[in-house]
Amino acid sequence: MPELPEVEVVRAGLAPHVLGRRVVSAAVHSERTARRFEPGAQAMASWLGGAVVTGVGRRGKYLWLELDGVPLSVPGRSEEDDGRSALVVHLGMSGQMLVRSAAGGPVADAPVSEVPVPVGAAPAAPPAERVTAHRHLRAALDLGGGPEPGDVVRVEFVDQRTFGWWLPAPFVDVDGTAVPAPVAHIARDPMDPRFDVAAVVRVLKSKRSEVKRLLLDQTVVSGIGNIYADEALWRARVHGGRPANTLTRPALTRVVEAARAVMADALAQGGTSFDALYVNVNGQSGYFSRSLNAYGRTGEPCERCGTPIARAQFMNRSSYFCPRCQRGPRAEQGRRQ
Structure with a gap:
């Protein structure tokens, strides 16, 4: 299972590609990837549509995208809440977050097959089209808003053993630090600036x-x-x-x-x-x-x-x-x- 350094490498690699971009299309192909989200894969993909990525965070082995514009209906969340939410990502045993051009070829050196993309797309997503994708693709985000017109980056969640998962979640305050609710019980890690x-x-x-x-x-x-x-x-x-x-x-x-x-x-x-x-x-x-x-x-x-x-x-x-x-x-x- 990836440990802190491997997850931090992924976090640092994602950040420059996704910060400030908007989700123009979301796909969650596997119900196992959405198994911790009770409404299911289709609802998760719809919820992600239109979200703006404002941060990429990590604590321990947990990774998350900080999202704006897609608040969650959570008991106890006030109307004055700023609406920030998180897409928590756990890589499990074999999860990968891969970045490529939405119009590009398959991930380098990966076995491929054709799958319909996007599945469970947000209402504002463009019509589904068939693209060549990794055979273990479980979910994907197409992110627009890059420096060039029509510039779209695709983030793919590839998971061979399917132990990984995605989960929309609200932020909570833990000892003065905002973290997604599913991560609240996790202690600070040795790379945290406030690690004691x-x-x-x-x-x-x-x-x-x-x-x-x-x-x-x-x-x-x-x-x-x-x-x-x-x-x-x-x-x-x-x-x-x-x-x-x-x-x-x-x-x-x-x-x-x-x-x-x-x-x-x-x-x-x-x-x-x-x-x-x-x-x-x-x-x-x-x-x-x-x-x-x-x-x-x-x-x-x-x-x-x-x-x-x-x-x-x-x-x-x-x-x-x-x-x-x-x-x-x-x-x-x-x-x-």
Whole structure:
């Protein structure tokens, strides 16, 4: 699943193509993509028609388009509300947000088939026409209002495994920051300007759960998945199975700071791509997989001490660590005795 750096790459890639543009045509081909929106795919496409994109936001692994001109009827929303709404996007396991010219060819190197576009178009949309599209296309937006007359950009949501979704939502205030309602329970992520390392350390220190389990808890700190948890723990020389409350505050601080540093490094390299599913808006892969020190390197020598990297089962997934640099709970207990 894409983690914070991969989603941030998508956010940063979308912004220059969509900001200030108006939705002239919307299509939601898959009811699974709209499964969290009770009125359904057709209603979502109609709601999107005419929306103006005024921002592209992200918190943790959640992405959203900030929209003007398409208010939602939500209980408790006042008539004085400014009408801003969000289209929340979760990429799931394989979701991609791809940008191309509405009149252009298929996404580079993608298998294609013909599908009718737009499906469930907004009332103001032009008549449907057949275009060549990715065979896993689930939804699309045609955005007009570019610098040239007739300039239209298409944003396509491609999702092979269909775990991703779109959801219209109102904004709510959380600790002085406006976020879409479905994201309100998500903690700030390490790339957030208001991220508080000391506050996260206090939460971690109060928990008896394994420190890696807590790093993956999006209500404690968001955006960290299995890859970057392992990399952060390797950098901090902490075993992910250690109960957080048994670690010192300096050790926990090293873990949190390492998470922020490793994700910044990954972001600079376009994220981590192991296959064609994790790409930016142009379909290009990231290269941080070449810089991984622990994740996926079973049996390879640790870059610090040369000990072979070990792999262990953890929460129905795998953990990768150096047995020497990152002492497990039992080894640490034996050393103290």
